[in-house]
Amino acid sequence: MFNQQIADLRKDYKQSSLDEKEVAADPIAQFEKWWQQATHSDIAEPNAMTLATASKEGKPSARIVLLKSFDADGFVFFTNYESRKGQELADNPYVTLLFFWQELERQVRIEGVVSKTSAAVSDGYYNSRPLGSRIGAIASPQSRVLADRKLLEEQVQMLAERYVLEAPQRPAYWGGYVVKPTAVEFWQGRSNRLHDRILYTQDGGSWNVARLAP
DSSP states (O other), X not given: OOOHHHHTOOOOOOSOOXXXXXXXXXXXXXXXXXHHHHHTSSOSOTTEEEEEEEOTTOOEXXXXXXXXXXXXXXXXXXXXXXXXXXXXXXXXXXXXXXXXXXXXXXXXXXXXXXXXXXXXXXXHHHHHSOHHHHHHHHHOOTTSOOSOHHHHHHHHHHHHHHTSSSOOOXXXXXXXXXXXXXXXXXXXXXXXXXXXXXXXXXETTEEEEEEEOO
């Protein structure tokens, strides 16, 4: 099946280039550089990233989640531990994160191993959220079949009335994950689809840097 109208949708990338001789020796430092440029550009949500997981049988799934922090230990996001992604992360800890910053003609792909953050980290972030978001985390049986949205709204209303005078506590089924990278690829769009691709892979305690063919 071929659709010419769809096939003709294309854009030539000309903004920038990426040279393996000029990137940082560490992928986190390189990500920090690109992150600063992304957050100071006209990108609505630079922290939006695709999280790809797989079941224990190897069946893949993907969705957008939000990056909440990153450092040498990895990339952190938060979700419901009992959701579909939470169940898949429990069965198979190998994941991929993907940032697509269209305005900068850039992608960053991160392969790694996921683990839960500490309870203290999860508590700290949960307590920093707006009250409505904290209540939503308690009320929603994420990824389960919901017979009627009205049931969810009634649960939210009940919890909102309950927590008028007291702060909700983080539910045990909600918290953080950290992705420890084992490979990081930086992709810079170039003209005629001859893109720059720089891949970092771990070699013991250091990182190897290599250019990939587009």
